[in-house]
Amino acid sequence: MARYVSYSPGKAFIVDKLKDLLKAAPSRRTFLAGVGAAGASAVVVGCGSNSTTTPVTTAAPATTSTSTATDNDILNFALNLEYLEAEFYLRAATGSGIPSSYTGSNPGAVTGGTQVSFAGQTVLQEYANEIAQEELNHVIFLRAAITSNGGTPVDRPAIDFTDAFNAVAQAANLGQTFNPFADPMSFLVGAFAFEDVGVTAYHGAATLLTSKTILAAAVLIHAVEAYHAGEVRSLIAAMAAMPGASQTYLNAANAISGVRASLGGGMETTLSTSSIVAADPTNSIGYSRTYSEVLNIVYATPGVGVASGGFFPKGMNGALTTTVAASA
Amino acid sequence: METLETNVSLSETQRLDNIITSSRRKMMTIAGSAIAGLVLSKFATPAEAQTVTDADILNFALNLEYLEAQYYTLATSGTTIDKYSTPVSITGGGGTAGTVTTKPGGPAACLVPWGTYTTIQAYAMETAREERNHVNFISTALGPNAVAMPNIDLYNSFNGLAVAAGLGVSTFDPFANPIYFLLGAFIFEDVGVTAYSGAAPLIAKAAYLDAAAGIQAVEAYHAGLVRTTLFGLDAANPTLGINALASKIAAARAKLDGTGADDVGLGVVTTTVGPSSTIVDCDQNSLVYSRTTSQVLSIVYAGGAAGTGGGFFPNALNGTIK
Numbered sequence: 016m017a018r019y020v021s022y023s024p025g026k027a028f029i030v031d032k033l034k035d036l037l038k039a040a041p042s043r044r045t046f047l048a049g050v051g052a053a054g055a056s057a058v059v060v061g062c063g064s065n066s067t068t069t070p071v072t073t074a075a076p077a078t079t080s081t082s083t084a085t086d087n088d089i090l091n092f093a094l095n096l097e098y099l100e101a102e103f104y105l106r107a108a109t110g111s112g113i114p115s116s117y118t119g120s121n122p123g124a125v126t127g128g129t130q131v132s133f134a135g136q137t138v139l140q141e142y143a144n145e146i147a148q149e150e151l152n153h154v155i156f157l158r159a160a161i162t163s164n165g166g167t168p169v170d171r172p173a174i175d176f177t178d179a180f181n182a183v184a185q186a187a188n189l190g191q192t193f194n195p196f197a198d199p200m201s202f203l204v205g206a207f208a209f210e211d212v213g214v215t216a217y218h219g220a221a222t223l224l225t226s227k228t229i230l231a232a233a234v235l236i237h238a239v240e241a242y243h244a245g246e247v248r249s250l251i252a253a254m255a256a257m258p259g260a261s262q263t264y265l266n267a268a269n270a271i272s273g274v275r276a277s278l279g280g281g282m283e284t285t286l287s288t289s290s291i292v293a294a295d296p297t298n299s300i301g302y303s304r305t306y307s308e309v310l311n312i313v314y315a316t317p318g319v320g321v322a323s324g325g326f327f328p329k330g331m332n333g334a335l336t337t338t339v340a341a342s343a
Numbered sequence: 344m345e346t347l348e349t350n351v352s353l354s355e356t357q358r359l360d361n362i363i364t365s366s367r368r369k370m371m372t373i374a375g376s377a378i379a380g381l382v383l384s385k386f387a388t389p390a391e392a393q394t395v396t397d398a399d400i401l402n403f404a405l406n407l408e409y410l411e412a413q414y415y416t417l418a419t420s421g422t423t424i425d426k427y428s429t430p431v432s433i434t435g436g437g438g439t440a441g442t443v444t445t446k447p448g449g450p451a452a453c454l455v456p457w458g459t460y461t462t463i464q465a466y467a468m469e470t471a472r473e474e475r476n477h478v479n480f481i482s483t484a485l486g487p488n489a490v491a492m493p494n495i496d497l498y499n500s501f502n503g504l505a506v507a508a509g510l511g512v513s514t515f516d517p518f519a520n521p522i523y524f525l526l527g528a529f530i531f532e533d534v535g536v537t538a539y540s541g542a543a544p545l546i547a548k549a550a551y552l553d554a555a556a557g558i559q560a561v562e563a564y565h566a567g568l569v570r571t572t573l574f575g576l577d578a579a580n581p582t583l584g585i586n587a588l589a590s591k592i593a594a595a596r597a598k599l600d601g602t603g604a605d606d607v608g609l610g611v612v613t614t615t616v617g618p619s620s621t622i623v624d625c626d627q628n629s630l631v632y633s634r635t636t637s638q639v640l641s642i643v644y645a646g647g648a649a650g651t652g653g654g655f656f657p658n659a660l661n662g663t664i665k
Contacts, residue, residue: 218553248564288466300554
């Protein structure tokens, strides 16, 4: 239980953590040698696919952009997602977002996100507090990890909760508006919208990382997102399974799952007490998404060449910010 | 400490109380000092990392999946996986399978009396299905190189761990009732996560890494499910001491793997945000813990020596990593 007693997310500690991981997978030198030139080409390829009027040979650019993304590009992609999650949970739990010391020198604005009233719901407040702390820690960890690997962590991009959740609600046929900060159950549905996506994003990133050291760290965050997803999914399912309970929130979660499936290449499992885990039904292996599929979801917009929308009204920051055609 | 044997007066927990009372064992609260008695001198460090192949790692994982699949299938169906209605092979690539040691009464006696705990039963059935799928998937991926199931002990192992963890009991039957079942599941799932976390970076072939990451996520979903359910039950029935028992198990795991510090139980801690649950088993960077194969072996062997085994694998794992 000493996890937070001496909580001090110092950079030194994080560097030590990376050194520990390094011992298990000594390939950092190779990784460092590869950093630099590749980043620029990834940006060029990403921009090259933004024309929808001229047919393009989509397969080749997609493959190229995947293979030239550097580890720091991928970590920065993940950092954008962690900014989103941390802002969501921190605002829900406390009413305040990420401390300015962790958002970069020129952070984007955050629209929406107010403290949820957890009155009489102590346990749900404890869950929200825990996840908020963990997502904030991921922001801090990734920023330090990118820096220590010779990169520059991106600033927090502009984030929107108000219009984005309304758009999700409309796409899911849940009505014109949805405010996940309205009450604890709505909050859980909002959390549901993010967690499974985070799992698939880290899974997709895992096989692209060239550094075994970075990979070793990424899979640890991947698992935390899956703990969160398992937690949120079991809470929503369990509450709906209680005698006489409303099915409203379970149905809302599954409607959102349907939207994610249509935007993000399938990769969804309908939630029930008999299907808590989101995994392929044959082999029970967790789903994986490409960064482009993840972008389609968080931008709440289908198609190729999408560079902003939904939760990121001005787009993500970094090199992996525009959707591309599937490589296969 | 409060234990599961404590009489509860809350009317909503009366059913639970009845279940627990009916499975009552002689119980002595032994002051939690038993952990110190574990034989850590046998903690071993066999060859690791640089010399193992992908097949070695996948076979290591397959052994753990055999264990989990047997536990959940016995609890939900009263049969071993090879006798399940859609049987799962336990011979791997054609070897001789070991046996499963169960409580007196055999596999049928392991069917948990779920009663009205239909939600937990549904969770258990889902998990059983998923762990069986993992056995099939890994065994198929390895083909002729897949190891057969080793001898597995789901009886003496739990009794030994209960004493070692200082649960205040001399015997622990995870098949006795739904709450005990969840505590038994708690023993496995976080360990599975740490095992895949440690193994994934060692895997050379991208397709295997992809699969391992996917299975790691499923184990973490399971762990999140089990921990959330236990935490919720504790909150609703505070006199049962469920979180305290889970925390003793977590402490025992950390002790067994030689670190004494890489596991988090269930409870409420103060973070910079405020009073927080500890659903996720992770460190102060909020990264899950990672264990070497040797550390995992030490836990599932309950401190038994590498290559010799003990605990859940009385004759060690099958394969190179053992």
